[in-house]
Amino acid sequence: DPQPQVVGELRVDEDRVVSLRALLDAVASSEGRFVALGDAGFVALTDEVRGKLDALARAQSVASKGRLGAALLPAVDQWTTGLEVEWSGKLAKRRTEALPDVEVPKTLRADLRDYQREGFQFLARRTTDGTGAILADDMGLGKTVQAIALLLERGPQGPALVVMPTSVQSNWRDELGRFAPSLTVKDADAEAGPNDVVLVSYGMLVADEAALAARSWHTLVFDEAHALKNPTTRRWAAARGMNADATVLLTGTPVENHVGELHALFDVIAPGLLGSRAAFQRAFGIPIARGQRDVAAALRQMVRPLLLRRTKAEVLGELPPKTEMQRTIVPSTEERAFYEAVRRRAQERLVALRSREKGRGQAHIEILSEIMRLRRAAIDPRLVGGPDAPPGGKLAMLVRLVSDLRAEGHRALVFSQFLEVLDLAKEALALEGVVCRRLDGSLNAAERAAEVEAFQGGSGDVFLLSLRAGGVGMNLTGADYVIHLDPWWNPAVEDQATDRAHRIGQERPVTVVRMVTEGTIEEKVLALHGEKRRLYADLVGEADGKGTLDFDQLASLLA
Incomplete structure (x- = not known):
C-alpha cells in the first residue's frame, strides 16, 4: 500500500x-x-x-x-x-478499529506481570503489521521474557535470529530453556525452521554477515540494541542488511549520546520512517541540541507508536527501594600535589594544541588522552606515576566500606572503567581477607557465566566488574550494594550497571555509592550528568544520555 x-x-x-x-x-x-x-x-x-x-x-x-x-x-x-x-x-x-488482543502463548512457562503482558501485546501487534518495534523498558523489568513470549507466538511461522552481546548469550540460552522449552536453540550454521531460534553475538553478526543475510528470518531480535547506535559502523550496516519479516530492538537506553542515535535505531526496524539522516538532523537533531523542548516533544509523539518504555517507578511499586549516596574522598597533601602536577601538564599541553595548525580532530584526540590521564590520577596516583607515586585515598575508603559491609552481612558490586583500578582494588581487598570475584572483557562467554553463577550462588563478598563488560544483561541480585569507583561520562551506563542488582528478583533494599575525589575532574564529570539528563527526559521520558563534548567543553574540564 x-x-x-x-x-x-x-x-x-x-x-x-x-x-x-x-x-x-x-x-x-x-x-x-x-x-x-x-x-x-x-x-x-x-x-x-x-x-x-x-x-x-x-x-x-x-x-x-x-x-x-x-x-x-x-x-x-x-x-x-x-x-x-x-x-x-x-x-x-x-x-x-480496535486492535484485537493477542493471546500469550500457553507454552510460555512464566507468569507475566501486567505490564509485561502489555509489552507482549505491543510487540505482537507491531510485528504483525510489519512495522517493527523498540521495547525500551527500564533495566531490570524483564525485556527478555517479553521477547521470549513473542518468539513463542511467532515461532510456528518461521525461524528467529536473536543478536546480543557475548556477555548475555548464556543468559539467553538459559532463559529460553527455562521459559520456552518448546523452542529449539540452534547454532548459526545449522538449518533453522519453525520454532527454531538462532543465537549469535554482535561480533558473529559482522563476521558471518553474508551467510546470515542470505537466510530468511521470520523474527529478528537485537538485545542491548544501543550497540546499533552508530550508523557508520559495520555492525549497524550488518544489522540493517538482515532479511526479516519483522524486527524488534530491546534496549534500556534508546539514546546514549545524541538524538541521532534514535534515528539509527529506527532505521534498523523501519528504514526511511524518520527520513534521511541529513533531513532528520535539520528537522530534529539541531533544534533539540539547542534546547528546543517543543521539538523534542514532537519527536517523542512521532516515535511513540513504535517505542514502548516503562520505568521501574511506574510499574514496580513492590521493588525494594534504591538509595543513592556520594562518598567524597579528601586527598592527602601528597596526593593533591601529584594531581595538580598532572593537571598543570595537561593545561600546558592544551595551550600547545590551541596554538598549533594541526586540525581540531587530532587535537580532540590528544586532549582526550590528557583527560584520561587526569581521571586516572584522580582515582589513584599510582595509575599514572607507578608504584613510587603516593597511594590514593579512594581505595583505602573502599577497603573500609567493604569491611563494614561484610560485618553487616552485605555483598557488593564494584564497578570501574579501568582494569588497572580493579587490579589495585582486588589487591587491597585481599589483604583484608575479602574474597573477590571478577568479570571483565578478557573473559569468554563461558567464563563470564561461571563467574556470575558463582557469585549468585554465594561465592565471594565482592564482585569486581568493568563498567562495559559487566554493566549489561546480567542478573546480580546476590548483591545489595553497588559501588562506582569512578564516574563515567554517560549516566545511563552507570544506571545500567546499577540495575544489575536493582531488578526483579531483588528482595533487599539496594544502596548505590559513588566515590568522588574532592577538587578533581570527577566533580566536573558528575556536574555534566544532571545537565545531560534533562534533555533526554524530553525525548523518552527518562534520562538516557550524556551528549557529545566538543573541544572547548573538554578543555573546560582541565580548568
Whole structure:
C-alpha cells in the first residue's frame, strides 16, 4: 500500500485558499504568531495551532516525497485535533478499529506481570503489521521474557535470529530453556525452521554477515540494541542488511549520546520512517541540541507508536527501594600535589594544541588522552606515576566500606572503567581477607557465566566488574550494594550497571555509592550528568544520555 500523505487547505476568505503544503512550508520558515502566505497575505495562528502545524511540518520535512509512514498516524491524529480533518476510507478504518488482543502463548512457562503482558501485546501487534518495534523498558523489568513470549507466538511461522552481546548469550540460552522449552536453540550454521531460534553475538553478526543475510528470518531480535547506535559502523550496516519479516530492538537506553542515535535505531526496524539522516538532523537533531523542548516533544509523539518504555517507578511499586549516596574522598597533601602536577601538564599541553595548525580532530584526540590521564590520577596516583607515586585515598575508603559491609552481612558490586583500578582494588581487598570475584572483557562467554553463577550462588563478598563488560544483561541480585569507583561520562551506563542488582528478583533494599575525589575532574564529570539528563527526559521520558563534548567543553574540564 502507498504511504499516507497529509493534504489539505487553509481558507483565508472566500477568494483566497492556501494549500496545506504551502502553509507547512510557511510555518517552517517563519517564527512567531504571524505567518506570511505570499500573495495571500499573513495569517495569525494561536499558540496551540502553531505548535501542531510546526510538529506536522517537521514530520513532513523528513518524509519521502511528503508521504508519512503509516506508523506515524497516531502522531498526525494528535497534531490535527481541533482542525477539520477528513480521513480516507482505509486510514479512517485503521484509525478507529480496535486492535484485537493477542493471546500469550500457553507454552510460555512464566507468569507475566501486567505490564509485561502489555509489552507482549505491543510487540505482537507491531510485528504483525510489519512495522517493527523498540521495547525500551527500564533495566531490570524483564525485556527478555517479553521477547521470549513473542518468539513463542511467532515461532510456528518461521525461524528467529536473536543478536546480543557475548556477555548475555548464556543468559539467553538459559532463559529460553527455562521459559520456552518448546523452542529449539540452534547454532548459526545449522538449518533453522519453525520454532527454531538462532543465537549469535554482535561480533558473529559482522563476521558471518553474508551467510546470515542470505537466510530468511521470520523474527529478528537485537538485545542491548544501543550497540546499533552508530550508523557508520559495520555492525549497524550488518544489522540493517538482515532479511526479516519483522524486527524488534530491546534496549534500556534508546539514546546514549545524541538524538541521532534514535534515528539509527529506527532505521534498523523501519528504514526511511524518520527520513534521511541529513533531513532528520535539520528537522530534529539541531533544534533539540539547542534546547528546543517543543521539538523534542514532537519527536517523542512521532516515535511513540513504535517505542514502548516503562520505568521501574511506574510499574514496580513492590521493588525494594534504591538509595543513592556520594562518598567524597579528601586527598592527602601528597596526593593533591601529584594531581595538580598532572593537571598543570595537561593545561600546558592544551595551550600547545590551541596554538598549533594541526586540525581540531587530532587535537580532540590528544586532549582526550590528557583527560584520561587526569581521571586516572584522580582515582589513584599510582595509575599514572607507578608504584613510587603516593597511594590514593579512594581505595583505602573502599577497603573500609567493604569491611563494614561484610560485618553487616552485605555483598557488593564494584564497578570501574579501568582494569588497572580493579587490579589495585582486588589487591587491597585481599589483604583484608575479602574474597573477590571478577568479570571483565578478557573473559569468554563461558567464563563470564561461571563467574556470575558463582557469585549468585554465594561465592565471594565482592564482585569486581568493568563498567562495559559487566554493566549489561546480567542478573546480580546476590548483591545489595553497588559501588562506582569512578564516574563515567554517560549516566545511563552507570544506571545500567546499577540495575544489575536493582531488578526483579531483588528482595533487599539496594544502596548505590559513588566515590568522588574532592577538587578533581570527577566533580566536573558528575556536574555534566544532571545537565545531560534533562534533555533526554524530553525525548523518552527518562534520562538516557550524556551528549557529545566538543573541544572547548573538554578543555573546560582541565580548568
